[in-house]
Ligand code: ADP
């Protein structure tokens with residue numbers, strides 16, 4: 001298809017938003033273009049974390065001389081023809097915005113030769129304006145060189161992280177695509193040093209080894225293609241045996257129709273497939289590919305195309321869970337290697353119930369509160385959860401609620417009624433009254449937001465308008481100093497300022513509004529620094545930070561604040577418990593209300 005400007009009716013339906021956030025987004029868009037052009041060799045080179053140079057070179061189809069200029073126009077694409085195509089996108093790109101966006105914030109040189117033409121074209125743009133056009137000799141394929149990213153948007157340049165962090169994001173993307181596309185030989189150089197090279201011989205295991213190394217790579221199990229051979233949803237890839245696990249979800253990758261996407265629910269399907277097979281609080285290593293007909297998945301959801309919407313999400317959930325489970329149990333010892341995790345919440349639930357038992361109806365008879373139907377924390381999935389009215393079926397089936405609907409760990413939409421005792425939010429849902437503990441709920445929301453960024457590589461930090469200095473006693477200062485590298489991974493930028501004194505320059509972006517003094521003092525005085533395992537340390541630190549930053553009981557919340565919090569909680573993966581396992585939400589069903597008021 002020729003490259004052309006999308007008609008307004010299609011352009012207006014493309015998910016709007018900024019594509020180019022950081023060097024890794026540039027690399028992603030360029031590499032996706034190379035893959036769409038059917039390249040089987042892709043070379044990526046960067047300098048200074050991509051800030052001063054990004055070069056992506058491919059041996060794909062190239063761009064015809066007559067189309068090079070239009071390729072840099074907004075909404076110019078060769079990948080969509082009509083509106084219907086938007087519902088069955090089979091290419092990685094389709095928005096026609098990447099080259100235009102990248103060109104507008106950098107100096108870009110494109111040299112390309114279309115397969116059927118004898119000479120190539122060279123086009124240079126600065127800040128989106130063409131400054132040079134010429135011809136050049138070169139083999140078929142395309143080379144894009146991006147210099148000085150964000151040179152003309154200093155505000156955005158300022159928000160870039162260290163070279164190392166930016167490089168980590170670039171590698172995070174490239175390593176995944178290198179495994180997802182084993183037929184493509186990837187070669188990656190950062191500051192003149194080669195960091196990744198795959199053979200491109202179509203052998204996925206070899207690509208996996210090139211990325212993960214012998215130790216981990218050779219341990220992973222292949223999900224047999226026969227498992228889903230007959231089905232419209234094909235599941236493939238690699239999963240760790242039960243002996244391999246990690247402290248966070250960072251080693252779970254999901255590739256949907258050749259695209260690396262974030263999908264909490266399908267990620268959860270993978271975690272759940274290991275139910276009872278891994279120690280508590282440990283997560284599997286998995287690289288799972290899902291292929292399904294393009295019309296079954298909407299990729300036009302997110303500007304950077306990192307999220308998708310399934311036509312039938314439950315079906316995808318089940319297919320993934322079954323395939324992963326079958327692969328894992330075929331290798332697992334006959335009896336579960338680990339005891340099923342016990343519910344960590346029962347004590348807390350009892351306490352809360354006892355506390356709430358004070359709210360009695362006039363008869364003196366006590367309401368029986370039940371923790372709203374749902375899932376425990378991800379690390380104690382379903383383990384002996386007596387408070388759940390969903391039934392747990394053995395084996396691969398997802399849990400179902402009494403009504404037989406597919407189990408949903410998420411919350412139903414809730415309507416705010418008000419706040420009680422400046423501690424609880426009263427809401428109404430499809431089956432009665434739902435009481436939310438504002439502190440526990442906020443902790444959960446912050447925790448998931450931080451973890452999801454953390455598992456992607458880094459937690460975005462937000463510079464303080466005015467850096468704050470904090471002075472601590474020597475021993476605490478010492479402890480804090482040791483924790484500084486960990487803190488910076490978590491988006492907390494703290495430097496030593498003098499003996500016992502620190503300067504806080506930035507907080508995790510989700511936590512603005514938290515007093516940095518309290519946060520630091522709290523971290524320095526806690527025991528959390530004492531774990532030798534880095535990942536554990538970071539995860540515990542995240543929990544700790546959330547506890548500190550969450551709204552407290554006793555804080556008056558405006559209606560907007562309550563709505564925001566409840567809305568965020570509805571979106572959480574495990575909305576029903578706080579990161580420490582206490583319930584966030586209690587339900588009094590309509591049936592309970594009816595019977596208590598003797599309206600039978
Ligand atoms: P999209 O990928 O959404 O179509 P882009 O702005 O990324 O939009 O690219 C615009 C067009 O330029 C593409 O549709 C494609 O035709 C062409 N193009 C970009 N990069 C390459 C490449 N590496 N090889 C061949 N064609 C390319």
Ligand code: MG
Nearest residue numbers: 029033093098
């Ligand atoms: Mg593109």
